Amino acid sequence: xxxxxxxxxxxxxxxxxxxxxxxxxxxxxxxxxxxxxxxxxxxxxxxxxxxxxxxxxxxxxxxxxxxxxxxxxxxxxxxxxxxxxxxxxxxxxxxxxxxxxxxxxxxxxxxxxxxxxxxxxxxxxxxxxxxxxxxxxxxxxxxxxxxxxxxxxxxxxxxxxxxxxxxxxxxxxxxxxxxxxxxxxxx
Numbered sequence: 238x239x240x241x242x243x244x245x246x247x248x249x250x251x252x253x254x255x256x257x258x259x260x261x262x263x264x265x266x267x268x269x270x271x272x273x274x275x276x277x278x279x280x281x282x283x284x285x286x287x288x289x290x291x292x293x294x295x296x297x298x299x300x301x302x303x304x305x306x307x308x309x310x311x312x313x314x315x316x317x318x319x320x321x322x323x324x325x326x327x328x329x330x331x332x333x334x335x336x337x338x339x340x341x342x343x344x345x346x347x348x349x350x351x352x353x354x355x356x357x358x359x360x361x362x363x364x365x366x367x368x369x370x371x372x373x374x375x376x377x378x379x380x381x382x383x384x385x386x387x388x389x390x391x392x393x394x395x396x397x398x399x400x401x402x403x404x405x406x407x408x409x410x411x412x413x414x415x416x417x418x419x420x421x422x423x424x
Contacts, residue, residue: 238341238417240306244276245339245419251307252285252314252337253421260329265315270305281306284379284416285313286338289331295321300345300368300377300414310339338420340379342366345412356411357389366416367392369400371409376400380416 240248251268258266270278283306284298295317299309314337318327327335345368350356360367363384368377376399378392386392394404402409 238276238279238281238306238343240276240341240417240419244274247273247277248307248310248339249337249419249421251311252339253335255311255314256287256318256327256332256335256337259315259319260327260332263319265312268305268308268311270307273305273307277307278305280304281309282342283309283313284340284342285310285317286340286379286381287314287317287327288336288338289334291336294318294331294335295324295327297321298340298342300342302342302344306341336421336423338381338418340381340416340418343415345414348411348413350411352407353390353393353405357393360389360392360413362389362392364415365413367396368412368414369393369396369402369409370411371400371402371406374400374402381418 255266280302282299282302284296287295297313297316348359363380366378366380376396378396397404397406
């Protein structure tokens with residue numbers, strides 16, 4: 238799925254409006270998908286990432302498409318601002334400094350591999366997001382997270398740590414995905 242520039246601007250505005258609504262009403266706004274253009278009504282999965290001064294302030298999303306794109310973005314923007322357990326709820330005083338980034342995810346694609354080296358060799362840095370799972374422990378990194386690591390080995394080690402797996406753990410499953418990313422202007 239690809240969203241054009243006008244659709245991107247609508248989604249960014251919806252994300253900001255959902256956060257503003259949350260500040261006033263302490264709940265996510267109701268989104269009526271039928272009020273929007275067909276491309277924005279498609280069932281999709283998204284992540285919404287919030288930053289203040291280039292520092293993470295919240296990030297919430299899903300890996301399974303189960304609701305219309307407009308509703309998914311609105312719900313995740315609200316959750317990133319007020320329900321990300323790593324942060325206190327967003328305050329009104331932070332709203333003006335908030336920067337919103339949206340990632341629309343492709344379908345998950347299973348990755349066939351025999352060992353960590355085989356998995357890391359198959360990854361496309363800055364293109365692939367990765368989900369790993371073993372015994373109920375799972376974690377994902379979006380493609381934008383690649384910029385935090387020098388190579389695919391460090392990317393995988395950090396992702397295993399996020400999933401509470403040992404660095405040398407084996408016997409896990411992996412799926413890759415790509416994203417369409419867009420964000421508010423920083424100017």
